[in-house]
Amino acid sequence: MSSEIKKISTSALAKQRGLVSKEFFQALSGAGYIERKNDAWHLTEAGLQHGGENKTSPKYGDYIVWPENLELLGSDSSTEQQSSSGKLMTASAVAKQVELSAQRVNALFSELGWIKKALKGWELTPQGKAINGVQKEDYRSGVPYVSWPESILENKAFMLSLKEVKGEHDDSSEVTTTSEQVSFREKFPAKLRTADGHMVRSKAEMLIDNWLYMAEIVHAYERKLPIEEDMYCDFYIPTGKVYIEYWGYENDDKYIARKKQKIDLYNKYGFHLIQLNDDDVKNLDDVLPKMLLKYGVQTY
Template identity: 60%
Template sequence: MKQISTTALAKMYNVSPKELFAHLVGLGYILKQDDGWTLTELGVNNGGEVKESSQYGQYIVWPEDIDLNNKESADTKLITSTAIGKSFDLSANKMNFILSELGWVQKSLKGWVITEQGKKQGGVQAEDRKSGIPYVRWPESIIDSTSLNETIGHVKGVEKTPSPETIRTTNEESVEFREKFEAKHRSADGHMVRSKAEMLIDNWLYMAEIVHAYERKLPIEEDVYCDFYIPTGKVYIEYWGYENDSKYLARKKKKIELYNKYGFNLIELQDKEVQNLDDVLPRLLLKYGVQAY
């Protein structure tokens, strides 16, 4: 199939290149980046390719018969954070911060940019035609996302009672672990944690003035909780103790597989690191843009 440049495609459709670029942005096929244009994953899926020219540098080409009506998007309605917010009686700004907390978007200099996790939820990067400010569009089904609903419930202080089906499918190993290792150690910020090592980690984060959550559910369908979560940088911290417990080791293996599966930012700590947090944690956190001091 013959491939043509965006300018040539505009000429074929008898529109200006500027109008076509704006339309492609609206479809989620391209995104303005610095002084050029970048193909999105959706653009690649619809036949877009980046070519290199010694005279013009990088440019994007398209199949000559590309469907600019985007039937795929028509079948899967895409909505903005404003529409999502209306479903939960929240402002668009509040909704974007919730999506950011989930790790699905991140704040740019102006607007919001989708993350790899957001792409896995079906989000598509878009850009305002007039201002050029980036934003993200989502499948309408995102409103039914368990992770989104749970997070909004926490934010609004309203937690839904688990259904019988949810209770039956809850991770039994996780429940057994919680019952075996009670949260009986109080850290400096009031968190009740399950070991002295976790108390040291929690205290270190508190004294470093790093906002953190303890035992936050991962924003995935699986019923898994992290040890610590740092919203800045979207970083998860796991302390691996109890190495002589076979069930604990099996649980550890499953958790690591899930962290890898979803590509989460993970810091793993064992006893030797806990004894030297002042040297270890600042360096590890900095990798994810979190300044400790």
């Protein structure tokens, strides 16, 4: 008859393995076994599944015990992990699936607005959290990183951007173009060439694009937003994750309805939005620097 596996406290298990208690708590957190809430550590579903138990002592209060033979999932950046929200993939694990480097995958997530660069490593944004990204921290170095649910590999915005990055995007992709979008593009075709080679639909857009180019601000024109809805911005600035919309046809009922719909979506997802009208375009040197600085984008 086999003996029952002994369970000991987190601190005792850390000492047994020659680790500082703080490091071991971070390791358990990195593996998804515990999480920090209200200045205390709490067991997750994954922690319970791996034998963790909550205990209470008159002397020590609430604490957690673990099997002495606890197998701790590594928090190395190449490791797939399990948490209370299911199986998670690090950027390296995602990179292997999509045949890119982890650096390029993180850069792509950043461009989509799902993560932002920390002093070291990456931090989750509200947009990334909305698609179930999970903030992690390497227990050895303390460097933050983000893990993702397996469903990230089916995310429409990610797959579209991935195809573009890999040069695989074409007109037969799954992007849906509504009749309203077709009508808008037919009514306002992109015939004006900007200083950096973009083809835009109006003189105002040309002036905005040229201003951004002369200010040496990297920008995209008519970039699809990283959301399920099919919506394109006028301009996107990766630095600061800023979207710019120029509203120029305020006497058109369909245009006004489209404007409201777009603003509602920007608000829904909490995106950084700069809105410009004709008066703003006439004073870009005064208007844009202040608006951009609000989101950490410096000019000149």
